[in-house]
Amino acid sequence: MLRAHVMLAPRAAPGAALLPRGPRPSPRRRRADLVPRGADGGERRGARYGLADLVALSVASTVGSGVFSLAGRVASQEAGPAVVLSLGIGAMGCLLSATAYAELASRVVAAGSVYAYAQATGLGRSAMAVAALCLIVEYSWSCAAVSVDWSGKLLRADFGLPFLQVLDPAVLLVLFCTGLLINGTKASRLFTNVSTVAKVGLILFLIATALMAFDAKNLQPFIPEEYGISGILRGAIDSFFGFLGFDAVCALALDTKDARRVVPNALFLGLFVSGGLTCLAGFALVSAVPASRLDPAAGFVSAFEILGNDFAAAVVTVGELLVLPVVAFGCLLPLGRLLCCLAEDGFLPAPLARRDASDEPLLATLLGGAATAICAGLVPFEDLNDICSAAVLSCFILASVSAVVSRQEGALQEQLRGLLAVFVPCTFFCLLLLSPRWTTDTALAPMLVRQLGGGVGGRRRRSDQSA
Numbered sequence: 001m002l003r004a005h006v007m008l009a010p011r012a013a014p015g016a017a018l019l020p021r022g023p024r025p026s027p028r029r030r031r032a033d034l035v036p037r038g039a040d041g042g043e044r045r046g047a048r049y050g051l052a053d054l055v056a057l058s059v060a061s062t063v064g065s066g067v068f069s070l071a072g073r074v075a076s077q078e079a080g081p082a083v084v085l086s087l088g089i090g091a092m093g094c095l096l097s098a099t100a101y102a103e104l105a106s107r108v109v110a111a112g113s114v115y116a117y118a119q120a121t122g123l124g125r126s127a128m129a130v131a132a133l134c135l136i137v138e139y140s141w142s143c144a145a146v147s148v149d150w151s152g153k154l155l156r157a158d159f160g161l162p163f164l165q166v167l168d169p170a171v172l173l174v175l176f177c178t179g180l181l182i183n184g185t186k187a188s189r190l191f192t193n194v195s196t197v198a199k200v201g202l203i204l205f206l207i208a209t210a211l212m213a214f215d216a217k218n219l220q221p222f223i224p225e226e227y228g229i230s231g232i233l234r235g236a237i238d239s240f241f242g243f244l245g246f247d248a249v250c251a252l253a254l255d256t257k258d259a260r261r262v263v264p265n266a267l268f269l270g271l272f273v274s275g276g277l278t279c280l281a282g283f284a285l286v287s288a289v290p291a292s293r294l295d296p297a298a299g300f301v302s303a304f305e306i307l308g309n310d311f312a313a314a315v316v317t318v319g320e321l322l323v324l325p326v327v328a329f330g331c332l333l334p335l336g337r338l339l340c341c342l343a344e345d346g347f348l349p350a351p352l353a354r355r356d357a358s359d360e361p362l363l364a365t366l367l368g369g370a371a372t373a374i375c376a377g378l379v380p381f382e383d384l385n386d387i388c389s390a391a392v393l394s395c396f397i398l399a400s401v402s403a404v405v406s407r408q409e410g411a412l413q414e415q416l417r418g419l420l421a422v423f424v425p426c427t428f429f430c431l432l433l434l435s436p437r438w439t440t441d442t443a444l445a446p447m448l449v450r451q452l453g454g455g456v457g458g459r460r461r462r463s464d465q466s467a
């Protein structure tokens with residue numbers, strides 16, 4: 001049985017006017033909180049996360065391939081020095097979605113992110129199910145994608161570790177993250193904060209080193225003729241993935257002190273830090289060497305090799321391997337909380353709602369970690385990446401729809417809810433069925449079967465693909 005997890009806004013009287021009569025409500029008026037039922041609308045006892053922790057988590061789960069892979073690839077293949085504009089547009093797109101998340105996070109204190117927002121605004125069970133599915137895919141598959149990417153880099157660095165011939169590093173990384181989560185908030189918070197500081201330090205190092213080789217000639221022409229505006233826009237689409245992950249903080253609302261104020265602030269602050277660092281890194285990269293000479297697969301490493309700075313190239317190679325695991329961790333952290341929330345609402349078996357003595361969703365975390373490890377071990381990088389991006393976009397759209405619905409009142413809100421309750425799931429399933437992924441030979445089910453038979457050979461091929 002579905003148990004309502006949040007209190008829904010009051011329903012309008014039947015036959016009420018489409019728009020409320022009388023003076024229009026002031027847009028500046030503070031909107032009512034949507035209160036989770038049974039949790040008196042606030043955080044849990046012993047809420048442990050503060051603004052600094054959430055900003056660290058946001059930066060931890062967002063900054064990654066945008067700096068280390070995408071900036072170089074977009075600069076060398078799509079936009080030249082105008083990669084800065086591509087990155088800026090990608091960041092702007094995420095910032096717009098972040099406003100919807102922030103508005104909802106200031107009214108709903110729940111662990112389910114978009115799922116809880118769809119529920120609180122009364123979009124109905126089908127829209128909630130779509131939101132839950134997209135979030136599970138987003139968290140789990142993006143963790144798997146980041147782990148597979150990291151594993152490819154580790155295998156290429158070839159440290160001569162014999163056990164990596166037998167055990168898939170991507171699976172090991174997911175299991176490591178799951179272990180950390182099971183260990184409790186203290187270990188997770190320490191790992192996130194230390195890794196974030198190290199990551200920011202590494203990025204500042206590579207920005208400073210690249211800027212020391214600044215040459216204005218490298219920025220001319222700023223928009224190469226062969227790429228033009230369309231290249232910049234293509235680059236913006238590609239760099240979008242580099243800014244995803246900022247919404248992880250929404251899943252920690254119940255664990256946060258003064259969540260209605262802190263979570264929205266963390267969303268914006270985290271995105272400003274991540275977006276600022278990524279755009280600055282893109283600028284430093286193309287101002288240090290001509291974009292056309294960059295190796296699309298090796299970004300900063302190739303730039304430092306061209307400059308003859310082998311020390312900086314080695315620091316980036318090793319540093320990247322050390323700081324990327326926290327991106328995978330940041331994707332996995334919200335998954336257990338979401339599964340637990342779904343179990344509380346009756347969408348998943350009740351035992352998954354159980355929490356341990358320190359209030360952590362132990363079983364849900366274990367299940368999420370195990371399923372993600374299987375994905376990381378079996379599914380090719382391209383499939384993970386594409387499906388994950390589609391899921392994230394669906395979540396962004398749902399967050400925006402929820403924000404718009406939550407602003408309406410009375411009969412108009414009712415009508416919008418009714419319309420969207422049908423429209424959202426229908427559109428989602430039409431898109432899913434029409435997706436070429438299900439109709440070509442790369443369809444998911446046969447591909448999983450192929451991979452199951454592929455063994456270690458398949459793993460090696462995947463690592464090469466992620467290069």
Ligand SMILES: NC(=[NH2+])NCCC[C@H](N)C(=O)O
Pocket residue numbers: 061062063064065066138139142143146241242243244245246248327331392
């Ligand atoms: N929740 C997510 N979609 N996480 C994916 C984060 C990926 C991260 N922005 C990176 O560039 O590596």
